[in-house]
Amino acid sequence: CSGKDSRCGRDGPAIRFPFRLKDSETENGCSYTGFDLTCSDKRITLIELPSHSGPVILQVISIDYLGQSLTLSDPENCLPGQFLKLFRSQISLSQSQTSPFLLYENSQATYNFTFLHCSSLSCPVHAVGSSDTLLDSGLDPTLCTKTLDIVSSRMYPPTRLNYEDYLYLTWSKPNCIKCEREGKMCKLKNNGTEDETECFDRHHKPTKKIILYVTVPFVGLILVTLILATCLRVYNYFKTKGEDETRIEKFLEEYRALNPARFSYADIKRVTNNFREKLGEGAHGAVFKGKLSNEILVAVKMLNNTEGDGKEFINEVKAMGKVHHINVVRLLGFCADGCYRALVYNFFSNGSLQKFITRPDDKDRFLGWEKLHQIAIGVAKGIEYLHMSCDQQILHFDINPHNVLLDDKLLPKITDFGLAKLCSKDQSVVSVTAARGTLGYIAPEVFSRNFGNISYKADIYSYGMLLLEMIGGRKNISQLSEENSQVLYPEWIHNLFEGKDMQVKIEGEENDIILKKLAIIGLWCIQWHAINRPSIKVVLRMLETLEEENMVVPPNPINSNTFKVGEIPIKHSTLELESIHE
Numbered sequence: 001c002s003g004k005d006s007r008c009g010r011d012g013p014a015i016r017f018p019f020r021l022k023d024s025e026t027e028n029g030c031s032y033t034g035f036d037l038t039c040s041d042k043r044i045t046l047i048e049l050p051s052h053s054g055p056v057i058l059q060v061i062s063i064d065y066l067g068q069s070l071t072l073s074d075p076e077n078c079l080p081g082q083f084l085k086l087f088r089s090q091i092s093l094s095q096s097q098t099s100p101f102l103l104y105e106n107s108q109a110t111y112n113f114t115f116l117h118c119s120s121l122s123c124p125v126h127a128v129g130s131s132d133t134l135l136d137s138g139l140d141p142t143l144c145t146k147t148l149d150i151v152s153s154r155m156y157p158p159t160r161l162n163y164e165d166y167l168y169l170t171w172s173k174p175n176c177i178k179c180e181r182e183g184k185m186c187k188l189k190n191n192g193t194e195d196e197t198e199c200f201d202r203h204h205k206p207t208k209k210i211i212l213y214v215t216v217p218f219v220g221l222i223l224v225t226l227i228l229a230t231c232l233r234v235y236n237y238f239k240t241k242g243e244d245e246t247r248i249e250k251f252l253e254e255y256r257a258l259n260p261a262r263f264s265y266a267d268i269k270r271v272t273n274n275f276r277e278k279l280g281e282g283a284h285g286a287v288f289k290g291k292l293s294n295e296i297l298v299a300v301k302m303l304n305n306t307e308g309d310g311k312e313f314i315n316e317v318k319a320m321g322k323v324h325h326i327n328v329v330r331l332l333g334f335c336a337d338g339c340y341r342a343l344v345y346n347f348f349s350n351g352s353l354q355k356f357i358t359r360p361d362d363k364d365r366f367l368g369w370e371k372l373h374q375i376a377i378g379v380a381k382g383i384e385y386l387h388m389s390c391d392q393q394i395l396h397f398d399i400n401p402h403n404v405l406l407d408d409k410l411l412p413k414i415t416d417f418g419l420a421k422l423c424s425k426d427q428s429v430v431s432v433t434a435a436r437g438t439l440g441y442i443a444p445e446v447f448s449r450n451f452g453n454i455s456y457k458a459d460i461y462s463y464g465m466l467l468l469e470m471i472g473g474r475k476n477i478s479q480l481s482e483e484n485s486q487v488l489y490p491e492w493i494h495n496l497f498e499g500k501d502m503q504v505k506i507e508g509e510e511n512d513i514i515l516k517k518l519a520i521i522g523l524w525c526i527q528w529h530a531i532n533r534p535s536i537k538v539v540l541r542m543l544e545t546l547e548e549e550n551m552v553v554p555p556n557p558i559n560s561n562t563f564k565v566g567e568i569p570i571k572h573s574t575l576e577l578e579s580i581h582e
């Protein structure tokens with residue numbers, strides 16, 4: 001009923017309804033009494049047939065399902081004896097008590113058989129034709145005795161039953177001929193309660209093979225999909241993890257770069273290759289070129305260890321550690337190792353702006369008015385950032401061309417925060433204990449409190465001086481060294497506007513408009529009274545948008561006798577004067 005035949009061994013006859021292998025699981029209607037078969041150890045198919053002298057076990061050679069017959073042989077090679085048992089049972093027992101099988105008869109002729117019992121032979125029962133004599137059969141008459149005379153009509157095999165002969169049985173119930181003819185499977189109707197049979201399609205139930213063919217690729221597909229999905233997930237996991245790690249690494253690198261690193265003195269020696277290349281010397285110490293291990297070029301400023309109580313150092317680290325702007329030098333690290341103190345900055349190949357402050361006819365160093373204009377804008381942006389963009393306002397107090405470095409693209413970077421002051425943004429007045437700055441760039445109020453309170457406007461003043469210095473080509477400071485009385489105001493600039501200056505002329509060309517703009521902004525920035533100076537935001541707006549027709553030259557304070565500067569001792573470029581408290 002399973003839709004598939006079973007067999008004993010590879011070559012055994014196909015077993016299906018009404019036969020079945022004994023003890024195998026079968027559905028209702030799929031078994032029939034007397035049709036149970038077994039497989040022997042040698043994989044031969046056996047059937048057990050009832051007889052009045054006990055069960056007869058024969059080997060099933062073949063099953064003809066269409067003809068409903070069985071071909072049997074005796075595995076013990078004594079078929080006549082088995083035949084006799086079956087024959088006797090068949091005529092002495094009623095059909096219902098015996099097996100569902102009948103001995104096959106197909107001949108019209110009637111044959112008589114005589115069975116002999118020959119005790120000395122391994123198969124004691126022999127059958128001979130009734131007309132044959134014992135001698136004809138080749139048997140020893142002294143050992144064999146007649147057992148029974150059988151008259152059998154149409155019995156097959158026709159003449160005699162030899163050892164090699166086969167026995168043929170037929171069955172009539174259950175009748176599966178119709179189903180077999182249609183190539184269908186057969187089973188008992190109504191779940192086996194009646195003898196009547198019904199046919200069903202062999203393939204109505206999926207065979208194991210079909211299940212296998214369908215499920216294996218399906219399961220395989222699912223497995224492959226699962227494996228691919230897992231691989232993808234694992235790949236994505238590691239990819240995102242990798243990306244995360246790179247992101248973290250990048251962040252840490254940036255974080256490290258944002259926060260100045262601390263170097264030991266040994267590090268500084270290694271970075272500067274034992275202070276091999278000196279870039280210059282400022283008031284507070286020498287500057288050396290160096291290289292960090294990751295190929296970043298640096299400038300290391302070694303502070304004079306004999307100097308001060310370390311306030312400038314702390315100031316610079318404190319102020320610069322916070323600032324990150326394209327126009328402000330980045331403090332990469334510092335060293336505070338015993339008496340050694342150093343500051344490590346990015347290296348800027350073009351050095352300080354001072355180097356480029358020159359007359360326009362100096363073809364080697366003059367950058368051109370447009371470039372100087374861009375540098376002025378850059379420095380103003382740096383100051384704007386310091387004044388307005390940090391948590392605290394940073395007042396530089398030492399804006400001058402030495403403290404503006406130029407990178408390889410001539411982008412300006414404000415440096416040297418040694419004199420810087422951190423104060424809250426809403427603080428309009430700053431207290432300083434000593435006048436600070438570089439001579440020529442120091443605002444009047446930083447010199448003397450007579451000129452008012454010190455505020456961010458002090459940086460505006462220095463910036464104004466830097467602008468005038470840029471256009472005047474060192475006029476301010478060179479005059480300063482010769483004429484002590486005019487340190488705070490570059491009167492020459494008015495000569496410039498009045499056309500009296502022979503070195504720098506304003507003739508109305510495009511470049512001259514820039515020059516004029518820088519000069520006017522510079523003059524506004526150096527107003528005596530801080531209140532008259534513009535904020536850096538206004539300076540920037542003027543630098544970027546001021547048109548010639550809107551340029552208003554501020555009054556000359558010297559001519560108007562607004563202020564006359566007294567004698568000021570000039571011994572060092574940086575002044576450290578006590579400020580006058582109100």
Ligand SMILES: Nc1ncnc2c1ncn2[C@@H]1O[C@H](COP(=O)(O)OP(=O)(O)OP(=O)(O)O)[C@@H](O)[C@H]1O
Binds near residue numbers: 347
């Ligand atoms: N980051 C840098 N990159 C390249 N050169 C630098 C760098 N910092 C300083 N220098 C060079 O080193 C020299 C000395 O610099 P430093 O800032 O110590 O002195 P200064 O600004 O000239 O004077 P002071 O310190 O008195 O204001 C400068 O002239 C400059 O050319």
